[in-house]
Amino acid sequence: MVIAQSGGPSMVINESLVGAVLEARKSAKIGKILGARHGILGILGNDYVDLRKVSVKKLEAIAETPSSALGSCRRKPDAADCRAIFEEFRRLNVGYFFYIGGNDSADAARIVAEEAEKDGYPLVVYHIPKTIDNDLRSCDHTPGFGSAARFVASAIRGDDLDNRALLGVKIDVIMGRDAGFLTAASALARQRPDDGPHLIYLPEVPFSEAKFIREVKAVMKRLGRCVCAVSEGIRGADGVPIGAKLGSGEKDSHGNVQMSGTGALGDALARILKEKAKVKRVRADTFGYLQRSFPGIASRVDQAEGRAAGAAAVKAALKGALTKGTIAIVRAAGRKYKVAYAPVPVQNAARFTRSVPKEFIAKNGHDVTAKFVEYAKPIVGELPVCEIF
Amino acid sequence: MVIAQSGGPSMVINESLVGAVLEARKSAKIGKILGARHGILGILGNDYVDLRKVSVKKLEAIAETPSSALGSCRRKPDAADCRAIFEEFRRLNVGYFFYIGGNDSADAARIVAEEAEKDGYPLVVYHIPKTIDNDLRSCDHTPGFGSAARFVASAIRGDDLDNRALLGVKIDVIMGRDAGFLTAASALARQRPDDGPHLIYLPEVPFSEAKFIREVKAVMKRLGRCVCAVSEGIRGADGVPIGAKLGSGEKDSHGNVQMSGTGALGDALARILKEKAKVKRVRADTFGYLQRSFPGIASRVDQAEGRAAGAAAVKAALKGALTKGTIAIVRAAGRKYKVAYAPVPVQNAARFTRSVPKEFIAKNGHDVTAKFVEYAKPIVGELPVCEIF
Numbered sequence: 118m119v120i121a122q123s124g125g126p127s128m129v130i131n132e133s134l135v136g137a138v139l140e141a142r143k144s145a146k147i148g149k150i151l152g153a154r155h156g157i158l159g160i161l162g163n164d165y166v167d168l169r170k171v172s173v174k175k176l177e178a179i180a181e182t183p184s185s186a187l188g189s190c191r192r193k194p195d196a197a198d199c200r201a202i203f204e205e206f207r208r209l210n211v212g213y214f215f216y217i218g219g220n221d222s223a224d225a226a227r228i229v230a231e232e233a234e235k236d237g238y239p240l241v242v243y244h245i246p247k248t249i250d251n252d253l254r255s256c257d258h259t260p261g262f263g264s265a266a267r268f269v270a271s272a273i274r275g276d277d278l279d280n281r282a283l284l285g286v287k288i289d290v291i292m293g294r295d296a297g298f299l300t301a302a303s304a305l306a307r308q309r310p311d312d313g314p315h316l317i318y319l320p321e322v323p324f325s326e327a328k329f330i331r332e333v334k335a336v337m338k339r340l341g342r343c344v345c346a347v348s349e350g351i352r353g354a355d356g357v358p359i360g361a362k363l364g365s366g367e368k369d370s371h372g373n374v375q376m377s378g379t380g381a382l383g384d385a386l387a388r389i390l391k392e393k394a395k396v397k398r399v400r401a402d403t404f405g406y407l408q409r410s411f412p413g414i415a416s417r418v419d420q421a422e423g424r425a426a427g428a429a430a431v432k433a434a435l436k437g438a439l440t441k442g443t444i445a446i447v448r449a450a451g452r453k454y455k456v457a458y459a460p461v462p463v464q465n466a467a468r469f470t471r472s473v474p475k476e477f478i479a480k481n482g483h484d485v486t487a488k489f490v491e492y493a494k495p496i497v498g499e500l501p502v503c504e505i506f
Numbered sequence: 507m508v509i510a511q512s513g514g515p516s517m518v519i520n521e522s523l524v525g526a527v528l529e530a531r532k533s534a535k536i537g538k539i540l541g542a543r544h545g546i547l548g549i550l551g552n553d554y555v556d557l558r559k560v561s562v563k564k565l566e567a568i569a570e571t572p573s574s575a576l577g578s579c580r581r582k583p584d585a586a587d588c589r590a591i592f593e594e595f596r597r598l599n600v601g602y603f604f605y606i607g608g609n610d611s612a613d614a615a616r617i618v619a620e621e622a623e624k625d626g627y628p629l630v631v632y633h634i635p636k637t638i639d640n641d642l643r644s645c646d647h648t649p650g651f652g653s654a655a656r657f658v659a660s661a662i663r664g665d666d667l668d669n670r671a672l673l674g675v676k677i678d679v680i681m682g683r684d685a686g687f688l689t690a691a692s693a694l695a696r697q698r699p700d701d702g703p704h705l706i707y708l709p710e711v712p713f714s715e716a717k718f719i720r721e722v723k724a725v726m727k728r729l730g731r732c733v734c735a736v737s738e739g740i741r742g743a744d745g746v747p748i749g750a751k752l753g754s755g756e757k758d759s760h761g762n763v764q765m766s767g768t769g770a771l772g773d774a775l776a777r778i779l780k781e782k783a784k785v786k787r788v789r790a791d792t793f794g795y796l797q798r799s800f801p802g803i804a805s806r807v808d809q810a811e812g813r814a815a816g817a818a819a820v821k822a823a824l825k826g827a828l829t830k831g832t833i834a835i836v837r838a839a840g841r842k843y844k845v846a847y848a849p850v851p852v853q854n855a856a857r858f859t860r861s862v863p864k865e866f867i868a869k870n871g872h873d874v875t876a877k878f879v880e881y882a883k884p885i886v887g888e889l890p891v892c893e894i895f
Contacts, residue, residue, distance in 0.1 A: 380769010
């Protein structure tokens with residue numbers, strides 16, 4: 118088998134890798150366990166880690182480590198890539214291919230699987246879900262989201278206290294190209310009714326400058342301070358992300374415009390408030406890559422689910438019900454939090470993403486509902502308690 | 507007694523508050539223990555928390571909470587402010603005033619103390635050291651620095667792994683208006699010789715765009731990736747901070763220009779690398795306010811020292827050796843890490859700051875020395891271990 122990681126790293130993507138490897142080691146059906154470095158680029162470049170030889174102790178340390186230990190890539194395979202991959206797979210006698218990533222990685226897995234069918238190369242392909250964006254249609258929630266959400270909610274909890282001390286408007290820009298789940302998770306920061314975030318702007322709700330100014334002014338009037346959690350993906354009535362207009366215009370091979378790794382959106386919003394709303398103290402932070410890579414603060418539930426999703430993919434592949442699958446994370450109905458891992462067609466996770474559903478968005482358009490908090494809380498876990506006078 | 511907090515919050519400034527309050531509660535010399543909200547503004551506006559009435563349980567929870575629980579301000583008191591303060595102190599029969607903060611807060615304490623002498627108002631004033639910048643001349647290191655450094659080093663450790671996975675140049679802008687201690691602490695992120703940060707730019711070393719481009723190119727050639735830790739205070743040969751030129755120009759009453767709360771410097775450096783060094787993937791993050799306010803990750807040593815500094819100030823004030831003092835944190839010579847808390851004149855901490863000394867800066871101008879790492883490590887504590895293949 119070959120396993121690889123693709124797309125943006127997360128705090129628990131290595132849990133899925135280790136879950137898959139340890140499960141594969143149990144099976145007599147699997148010979149070599151090769152980890153391709155930098156996704157399919159490692160297969161094309163013949164660059165592997167021999168994962169059968171790595172000690173369990175080292176694997177466990179890798180599992181606790183954020184980012185993609187095998188390296189990642191953002192490459193959409195074309196037909197020529199696939200020919201080269203199958204040539205390599207033939208040489209190595211590879212029958213199972215696992216690809217850990219988000220919707221683009223699921224699409225890459227789908228392409229490889231379909232091209233293998235066309236080529237008559239016998240291959241079982243499984244996508245293993247991972248994305249801090251939480252936007253896979255196949256999952257109640259995705260491994261990686263809980264830990265990133267934990268970072269965001271913790272950061273906002275502390276930052277709101279910082280803003281209580283010095284008073285003003287604080288804008289925090291949070292990752293999530295198309296889906297606002299991570300920005301929505303900022304709501305978990307609240308312990309008291311007047312705690313921030315006071316305004317939450319999601320990509321799912323058209324952003325209006327005039328409404329933004331009005332809403333910030335209202336919070337300032339009420340509390341003398343205001344923390345805004347803003348998705349990097351907010352878009353105006355024209356549907357074009359505001360951050361993309363301000364950014365470099367850089368695109369990856371899946372067509373995604375760069376949004377992270379720049380403070381442009383936060384700075385633009387701060388300028389609006391200073392110039393047009395005449396707010397005196399406005400600060401903007403863009404949480405950036407720390408949201409997905411900060412060590413030592415992962416959600417325990419998220420880690421366990423990342424591990425289980427990796428193991429489930431190997432189990433399902435060995436069972437052979439599907440030749441191109443992904444693992445759906447399904448939440449059981451009822452009060453007690455419980456999930457199941459179900460093999461489903463890879464198409465269910467590929468390409469198209471899901472947005473924050475209407476039932477999670479408050480009617481005022483700048484908050485989330487209690488239902489969202491109920492949904493997210495068990496995935497994120499308890500946060501450090503902060504006390505005030 | 508009246509106690510208050512001033513300047514930028516930190517993760518352990520509440521430890522100092524609680525340390526002082528619990529110490530004061532032991533003494534028969536102290537009657538009321540009033541916490542003024544938002545520094546001297548609380549005294550001027552008659553806005554206090556009765557700290558004798560707060561339960562120990564609540565105080566302990568406050569101590570664990572980041573940011574300034576009493577609120578903060580950036581107000582330099584003038585003679586009229588001082589008259590109003592003494593009028594209020596007379597009314598309340600205040601004999602002791604404690605002000606927790608950095609060099610500007612020490613200066614505010616000095617002004618209040620000197621004006622009290624002029625006025626003939628009998629007052630013992632103690633400044634309690636706090637600053638994530640670590641730039642007080644009176645201290646080996648300051649409470650608040652260790653925890654902020656812990657955030658920075660942890661963040662860079664994770665971010666370097668993120669950059670290992672996707673390859674490119676990553677610029678991380680770190681707080682520190684004049685002193686580069688916090689940026690220097692990024693070096694603690696390294697576990698292996700090729701770990702980032704690969705380049706460290708401090709305000710103490712004149713920044714040259716040409717040198718920056720050359721150094722990044724060299725690292726990219728060697729490793730195919732490069733993480734740069736850049737102080738928000740870096741300045742060119744003219745001595746003017748580059749970030750201040752890009753920013754809003756906003757100043758506080760101590761004359762400090764706003765640098766934090768904007769991504770402008772990181773974005774400008776990223777543009778330079780894209781346009782002039784032709785690096786394909788460049789990302790910039792500005793760590794911003796999270797460095798001083800993230801809950802749950804404070805350094806244990808920093809917390810203990812913050813607590814002890816608060817208690818030491820009260821002890822010294824009650825002893826009455828100085829009428830205007832601050833607590834110097836003095837490190838014992840020898841291998842074993844140990845500090846003492848010595849009352850010294852408040853002037854020692856006020857106004858002027860200290861820079862990263864030459865012995866901590868590597869000869870190449872873009873790194874720190876082993877001596878710095880030895881200096882900082884016990885203050886920051888062990889970081890989460892990250893493993894790679």
